[in-house]
Amino acid sequence: SQQGEEDPQALSIQEGENATMNCSYKTSINNLQWYRQNSGRGLVHLILIRSNEREKHSGRLRVTLDTSKKSSSLLITASRAADTASYFCATDTTNFGNEKLTFGTGTRLTIIP
């Protein structure tokens, strides 16, 4: 079963604009991770935020986590055509961590040149 739900399911923006994707989940987590997938191939790990963290940055990526609302957001600033991909949030809910990830349904992001 899916733990997380991404919103929106699909997003199209002009190159250079910022893209924001949201993720909601149902149970307590150890950490939450964001992954990118190009054209139905392998997933690329983007960023991990721990349950005791509220915000994290990596390059053009900014992730926030609100454990009280069981939600996270991924912001991509100054989007590029190469950012076109599907983005998934994944939660680690296991007792000791690093045992399995539960993925959401994904957001399909299209950057229009």
Next chain:
Amino acid sequence: ETGVTQSPTHLIKTRGQQVTLRCSSQSGHNTVSWYQQALGQGPQFIFQYYREEENGRGNFPPRFSGLQFPNYSSELNVNALELDDSALYLCASSPQQGWGDYGYTFGSGTRLTVV
């Protein structure tokens, strides 16, 4: 440093047949997980292997089985294939099982089509 390598890239099988998918984990990673991703869905956890033993299993029937070898590479075996087994199968490795927060390194996947 090598990434995660999966083989084959694509595979077509007939319903009822058996299939073996292979995965070489990233150098230094001793934990391998397998995921199934149906078209338009997020990946679903199948199982994880750590030090050659199964360490956690998702909601998949026993006809899905696996192995991990001393060099940490892994196989996913699926018996009695069904049409619904058609999916992208992803292998992911991580540095270690247990305490810690690690991102996973995924392979490019094997696209299995059952006809």
